[in-house]
Amino acid sequence: MNWKTCLFVVTLYLSVCTAAESRSFTIDYKNNRFLKDGAPFQYISGSIHYSRIPPYYWKDRLLKMYMTGLNAIQVYVPWNFHEAVPGVYNFAGDRDLEHFLDLANQTGLLVILRPGPYICAEWEMGGLPAWLLQKPNIILRSADTDYLQAVSNWLAVLLSKMRRWLYHNGGNIISVQVENEYGSYFACDYNYMRHLRTLFRFFLGEDMVLFTTDGNTDREMICGTLEGLYATIDFGTDTNISAAFGRQRRFEPKGPLVNSEFYTGWLDHWGDKHAAVDSQKVSRMLGEMLAMGASVNMYMFEGGTNFGYWNGADHDTRYRSVVTSYDYDAPLTEAGDPTEKLLAIRDVIRQFRDVPVGPMPPATPKLAYGFVTLQKVGNISGLLDILSPQGPVQSKYPQTFEELKQYYGFMLYRTALPRNLLEATPLISPLNGIHDRAYVSVNGVYQGLLERDTALVMNITGKQGDQLDIIVENMGRVNFGSKINDYKGILSNLILGKDVLTDWLIYTLDIDGVIANGWPQSNQGHVRPGPVREQADGPMFYTGTLKPTGLAWDTFIKLSGWTKGQVWINGVNLGRYWSKRGPQQTLYVPGPLLSTSQPNNITVLELEKAPTQTKVLFMDRPQLNATGGQA
Numbered sequence: 001m002n003w004k005t006c007l008f009v010v011t012l013y014l015s016v017c018t019a020a021e022s023r024s025f026t027i028d029y030k031n032n033r034f035l036k037d038g039a040p041f042q043y044i045s046g047s048i049h050y051s052r053i054p055p056y057y058w059k060d061r062l063l064k065m066y067m068t069g070l071n072a073i074q075v076y077v078p079w080n081f082h083e084a085v086p087g088v089y090n091f092a093g094d095r096d097l098e099h100f101l102d103l104a105n106q107t108g109l110l111v112i113l114r115p116g117p118y119i120c121a122e123w124e125m126g127g128l129p130a131w132l133l134q135k136p137n138i139i140l141r142s143a144d145t146d147y148l149q150a151v152s153n154w155l156a157v158l159l160s161k162m163r164r165w166l167y168h169n170g171g172n173i174i175s176v177q178v179e180n181e182y183g184s185y186f187a188c189d190y191n192y193m194r195h196l197r198t199l200f201r202f203f204l205g206e207d208m209v210l211f212t213t214d215g216n217t218d219r220e221m222i223c224g225t226l227e228g229l230y231a232t233i234d235f236g237t238d239t240n241i242s243a244a245f246g247r248q249r250r251f252e253p254k255g256p257l258v259n260s261e262f263y264t265g266w267l268d269h270w271g272d273k274h275a276a277v278d279s280q281k282v283s284r285m286l287g288e289m290l291a292m293g294a295s296v297n298m299y300m301f302e303g304g305t306n307f308g309y310w311n312g313a314d315h316d317t318r319y320r321s322v323v324t325s326y327d328y329d330a331p332l333t334e335a336g337d338p339t340e341k342l343l344a345i346r347d348v349i350r351q352f353r354d355v356p357v358g359p360m361p362p363a364t365p366k367l368a369y370g371f372v373t374l375q376k377v378g379n380i381s382g383l384l385d386i387l388s389p390q391g392p393v394q395s396k397y398p399q400t401f402e403e404l405k406q407y408y409g410f411m412l413y414r415t416a417l418p419r420n421l422l423e424a425t426p427l428i429s430p431l432n433g434i435h436d437r438a439y440v441s442v443n444g445v446y447q448g449l450l451e452r453d454t455a456l457v458m459n460i461t462g463k464q465g466d467q468l469d470i471i472v473e474n475m476g477r478v479n480f481g482s483k484i485n486d487y488k489g490i491l492s493n494l495i496l497g498k499d500v501l502t503d504w505l506i507y508t509l510d511i512d513g514v515i516a517n518g519w520p521q522s523n524q525g526h527v528r529p530g531p532v533r534e535q536a537d538g539p540m541f542y543t544g545t546l547k548p549t550g551l552a553w554d555t556f557i558k559l560s561g562w563t564k565g566q567v568w569i570n571g572v573n574l575g576r577y578w579s580k581r582g583p584q585q586t587l588y589v590p591g592p593l594l595s596t597s598q599p600n601n602i603t604v605l606e607l608e609k610a611p612t613q614t615k616v617l618f619m620d621r622p623q624l625n626a627t628g629g630q631a
């Protein structure tokens with residue numbers, strides 16, 4: 001080896017070394033900015049939740065975000081999506097977070113990770129697993145020992161997996177949020193936040209940018225921020241930008257300005273007016289923030305869908321559950337289609353960085369498959385041998401979903417009338433203990449319903465010994481505020497006339513498991529057109545098939561004239577409908593769910609009252625803004 005070769009080898013070695021070392025993401029406190037690989041960096045990011053998008057569409061949505069000119073995405077990790085049973089972790093299929101990160105990395109998008117443990121997100125219980133509630137009086141999001149133990153176990157699994165995805169380790173995660181808007185929570189427990197800081201540092205190292213996000217008030221910033229975690233703020237279009245960033249500055253005197261949630265739209269609750277945020281306001285304010293050098297994450301950029309039972313709820317003056325669509329009036333629609341808002345945002349981004357050349361991928365094709373007539377299968381009470389294979393639990397007093405370890409969906413509570421009720425007699429939930437809605441029948445005849453916060457009494461009639469069946473629906477656990485210990489089922493004794501009802505048979509129901517295994521289509525004996533005079537009110541299953549057309553395109557199912565319930569197609573739970581209350585009128589059906597060659601199996605659980613003509617309609621566009629009663 002001569003000197004020249006040696007020098008060459010040394011140079012090569014050094015340059016490889018420096019290249020590796022230059023992979024860094026840091027905060028430049030002196031110049032109020034981020035540095036990526038040592039160069040000034042401003043992120044223009046959008047929120048997208050893999051848990052709300054079918055995996056076959058992840059790449060499509062990410063590509064559209066990249067083509068808008070974003071250089072980063074912000075991602076929540078819902079703990080309850082991955083650890084349904086304590087100690088059992090699921091990261092497969094639609095829960096394959098690393099596959100999602102990989103797709104983002106391949107697309108050229110950096111990641112701002114928000115692993116919780118609490119995420120809000122209008123997601124069931126803010127992402128916390130409902131099994132935490134098995135400890136009565138647990139103080140969630142605090143230094144409660146059992147809560148901390150569960151958090152530590154979970155974060156050890158999750159954050160260890162994330163290590164190789166950190167930017168300085170060759171991945172795309174540039175920063176990680178600790179907790180989520182913690183300052184909005186009553187506990188204001190610094191010991192909890194310190195514990196989290198220790199865990200995050202232990203698993204992610206000293207080099208990782210860790211941050212917090214809080215609402216735009218002093219109280220929130222005081223309780224949500226902690227030394228060593230970079231304090232960021234979130235606000236929407238109705239906020240004075242300089243005042244908000246002024247507040248961030250008071251808590252973080254040096255470093256980049258960051259709006260971690262700039263609201264492009266807003267969510268809907270059942271019974272709300274449909275929310276929308278003006279596209280011009282969004283793009284104008286985005287431009288103003290970027291011009292100040294701020295890094296901005298748009299919440300949401302692609303909202304997606306609360307499939308199954310994953311919607312959350314709010315509880316301010318009363319319980320209000322979030323609708324199935326999480327379209328959010330975001331730049332990409334629920335079905336992933338680019339909107340005018342997206343194009344306006346792209347025009348703003350162009351003023352600050354190069355937007356990738358080439359066309360924006362188009363909207364996915366939609367198909368109006370038309371009407372399908374459904375047939376009655378039967379009601380829950382009459383199908384218990386199928387729906388509740390384990391049979392009932394006997395209990396003097398009612399037990400909650402959490403006590404019986406069925407966390408989502410529906411349960412049946414059964415007892416006998418203690419005396420003759422010849423006149424209409426009030427059935428009362430004196431402590432507002434129905435969480436969230438109860439469908440009541442006596443000897444197979446539907447009587448009506450009770451609803452949390454709004455209907456605490458109803459009348460029933462019957463004879464001593466008659467069978468009283470109460471089907472209780474969990475409509476989604478509260479995801480925000482001080483009422484997140486949201487137990488489900490019948491939480492306190494019911495009173496009938498003057499009697500406290502006791503001696504219950506409580507049936508856990510595995511409706512989703514049974515439907516995923518092919519019921520009721522696999523069991524045609526149970527499918528029969530109901531006799532004309534049979535009770536058609538109360539919880540009742542219907543089924544039908546959509547004939548294959550050779551095309552499996554996205555579509556939207558509309559249940560006009562139906563009241564409230566749940567829809568499955570080919571075994572997949574598409575979520576809740578509540579045509580009567582609105583505003584959402586159609587449910588998103590992702591095309592790849594449909595078979596091109598076999599009959600597609602539709603199952604509907606209508607909870608209150610089906611229309612005379614039990615038809616559903618597959619349309620080629622969504623209807624998210626209409627109140628009940630409209631056709």
Ligand SMILES: *[C@@H]1O[C@H](CO)[C@@H](O)[C@H](O)[C@H]1NC(C)=O
Binds near residue numbers: 102164170171172
């Ligand atoms: C992310 O993408 C970059 C560039 O394509 C690649 O070099 C790197 O290995 C990827 N990281 C991971 C963790 O896959």
Ligand SMILES: *[C@@H]1O[C@H](CO)[C@@H](O)[C@H](O)[C@H]1NC(C)=O
Binds near residue numbers: 240242243246
């Ligand atoms: C916004 O806040 C700034 C500083 O806090 C104030 O000077 C300005 O008047 C406010 N603008 C509006 C439109 O209220």
Ligand SMILES: *[C@@H]1O[C@H](CO)[C@@H](O)[C@H](O)[C@H]1NC(C)=O
Binds near residue numbers: 274275276625626
């Ligand atoms: C919803 O529809 C109503 C009635 O047509 C209309 O007044 C309202 O502006 C719509 N809202 C949104 C957000 O589109």
Ligand SMILES: *[C@@H]1O[C@H](CO)[C@@H](O)[C@H](O)[C@H]1NC(C)=O
Binds near residue numbers: 379445536537538
């Ligand atoms: C439920 O089904 C059973 C058995 O088919 C029937 O006897 C009962 O009346 C039905 N109940 C209602 C509320 O329709």
Ligand SMILES: *[C@@H]1O[C@H](CO)[C@@H](O)[C@H](O)[C@H]1NC(C)=O
Binds near residue numbers: 424425459
């Ligand atoms: C129950 O019946 C009583 C007596 O008929 C009536 O006054 C009352 O309004 C009824 N309550 C409900 C909730 O229907």
Ligand SMILES: *[C@@H]1O[C@H](CO)[C@@H](O)[C@H](O)[C@H]1NC(C)=O
Binds near residue numbers: 521523595600601
């Ligand atoms: C619908 O159910 C039938 C009967 O169980 C089954 O043969 C068929 O494969 C199902 N269709 C799809 C698309 O899964």
